[in-house]
Amino acid sequence: MQRLKVQIAYDGTLFSGFQVQVNARTVQEEIEKSLMKIHQQAIRIYASGRTDSGVHAKAQVIHFDSPLDLTETNWKRALQTTLPNDISIGKVEKVSRDFHARKDARDKTYRYFIRYSKDYDVFSRNHEWHIRYPLDIEEMKKAAAQIQGTHDFTSFSASKTNVKGDKTRTIHNVDLLESDEHVVVEVTGDGFLTHMVRIIVGTLVDIGSKRKNLQCIQEAFETNDRRVLGQTAPPQGLFLWKVNY
Amino acid sequence: MQRLKVQIAYDGTLFSGFQVQVNARTVQEEIEKSLMKIHQQAIRIYASGRTDSGVHAKAQVIHFDSPLDLTETNWKRALQTTLPNDISIGKVEKVSRDFHARKDARDKTYRYFIRYSKDYDVFSRNHEWHIRYPLDIEEMKKAAAQIQGTHDFTSFSASKTNVKGDKTRTIHNVDLLESDEHVVVEVTGDGFLTHMVRIIVGTLVDIGSKRKNLQCIQEAFETNDRRVLGQTAPPQGLFLWKVNY
Structure with a gap:
């Protein structure tokens, strides 16, 4: 074999x-x-x-x-x-026979593609999140910095999550890559809970559009309450980008 | 009204x-x-x-x-x-009530997207023609230049075409826009027969890959024979880009 x-x-x-x-x-x-x-x-x-x-x-x-x-x-x-x-x-x-795709993964990188524009683009509808309102990218970068590090991410996971036990994860990087009407959120970490990247991105967008303020992230870590964070970003903008061993 | x-x-x-x-x-x-x-x-x-x-x-x-x-x-x-x-x-x-989308169109521009690469890209499969062999772009440009102008394009149309009457059309431009593994063929003309752009592109690709030689274009204009030209490029690479009035 x-x-x-x-x-x-x-x-x-x-x-x-x-x-x-x-x-x-x-x-x-x-x-x-x-x-x-x-x-x-x-x-x-x-x-x-x-x-x-x-x-x-x-x-x-x-x-x-x-x-x-x-x-x-x-x-x-x-x-x-x-x-x-x-x-x-x-x-x-x-x-070798002892390699395991899940257990040996050291960390993973996801990319989430957002386009903020008044105009709908029919060709990218399945591969990005289209947002019609402007985003304050600088404010989103401040929020991204607060998510980095080792935290209990209970509040950043879907309530129906089937992850049991400890929900402490280390997020190495949350980077925002901008180019005219596009912003890509790149997240690298040692493990991810159900919907975790989509809740991170949805919360960054809600902070960028002033529906949430920066403080909600600290509050989420303290209270473990999903409701203090922003929306769950839709699935079609999310790409599992790289798995590092 | x-x-x-x-x-x-x-x-x-x-x-x-x-x-x-x-x-x-x-x-x-x-x-x-x-x-x-x-x-x-x-x-x-x-x-x-x-x-x-x-x-x-x-x-x-x-x-x-x-x-x-x-x-x-x-x-x-x-x-x-x-x-x-x-x-x-x-x-x-x-x-005004006398405007007509078809009859008043002065000319139209189509773009055809080609990617030539050994690797298949799952995300662009519905929006480009993926070719696994290299293309001689300079040779394709020479062929493109021969297609420009006013000609009887009978040989450049599907045999099942429902266009009746005169098949003389004027092609203003056939331009090749290159960027690393991509090439875009842009065709502007005053009218197009069934499959005409796809036969132009398929023939350019067959010339670029040495399956056909440059002379086939002149021969097609002289003989009105579809068979001397190259393949019909697949539909998914083709975009109706602009209609000018």
């Missing part, structure tokens, strides 16, 4: 998220169907983590074990030709 | 082209449904021309007549809120 580590990109628009579920099209299901065609037997995959319905990945990482002996180039080709066209295969590597 | 001239953009991915047809979702049908909601009566629209299934528009132009007395801003809002999210409304203008 050979363990393979595979980078994948997917357009989340037509997926009900990553993880297999009944009566819904998911990324995991499509990849396992592709592996079934290649192996004529069921092969289970393990990802660095899930993504929600409508969320994209530029470089998600999965691993699986295979009895087949293919070169990395042939693995890439075999997977790409059996997958639907909204999933693509990046780097394929043969790794 | 007031005649309205309206710029619209649409993502052609989920449309079976512009023109109404039975059992297919079309742009015309969606706009006429929107106008039906606004008027509570059927309103017919007229476009500068059709676009094929999967082809996009950045600025298609339509006109229609309405008994309603709305400001241009309110027209824009009324249309946008009743349309699906893959059609968007640009400029709305009140025009």
Whole structure:
């Protein structure tokens, strides 16, 4: 048996998220169907983590074990030709049997794409959050700085979260990258709770549009109360950008 | 009655082209449904021309007549809120009753987006033509120059074309705009036959990849034979970019 580590990109628009579920099209299901065609037997995959319905990945990482002996180039080709066209295969590597896509992930980077403009753009509707009001980017940067560091992020997670136990995480960076009507929020951290990036971004936007003030972040850390923070940003602006091992 | 001239953009991915047809979702049908909601009566629209299934528009132009007395801003809002999210409304203008979106169009500009790269990009699959082989852009520019001018474009149209009569058209410009792995072919002309831009682009690509040689263009004008030209480029790279009056 050979363990393979595979980078994948997917357009989340037509997926009900990553993880297999009944009566819904998911990324995991499509990849396992592709592996079934290649192996004529069921092969289970393990990802660095899930993504929600409508969320994209530029470089998600999965691993699986295979009895087949293919070169990395042939693995890439075999997977790409059996997958639907909204999933693509990046780097394929043969790794040791103790590598684990989720457990060995040191940190992850997400990018969230926002466009603030009066005009609707029909071509980017599935890949960014379109906001019609202006944003105070400087105020958002101050808020971003307060989120960085090691905190109990209970208030930054969906109430329906299935993460149990300690909710302390370390966020290394929350950076805002601007270019005319666009702003990209890049978040890197050692772990993320359910909807955590989308709540961070929604709160930054609410601070940038004066619906919330800067103090809400400190208050959230002190009270663990989801309600003091801003909205949950919609899924289509979010990309799992990179997983570091 | 007031005649309205309206710029619209649409993502052609989920449309079976512009023109109404039975059992297919079309742009015309969606706009006429929107106008039906606004008027509570059927309103017919007229476009500068059709676009094929999967082809996009950045600025298609339509006109229609309405008994309603709305400001241009309110027209824009009324249309946008009743349309699906893959059609968007640009400029709305009140025009005289003798304006006609098709008959008055002086010329049109199309842009065709090509990416040549070994790697597949899942996020642009519906909005460009991905080519895995390198292209000789200089050779393509020479071919582009030969297409410009006034010619009988019979060989540059689909055999199933429903354009009758004279097939002489004037192409003002065929320009290639390059940026690293991308090339955009911009074509401006006074009229276009069925698939004409896609046959121009497919032929340029076949010349750029040495499957066809430069001489095929002159031969096509002399023989009116579709078969001497290159492939028909796929629809998803094509955008109706601008209609000039």
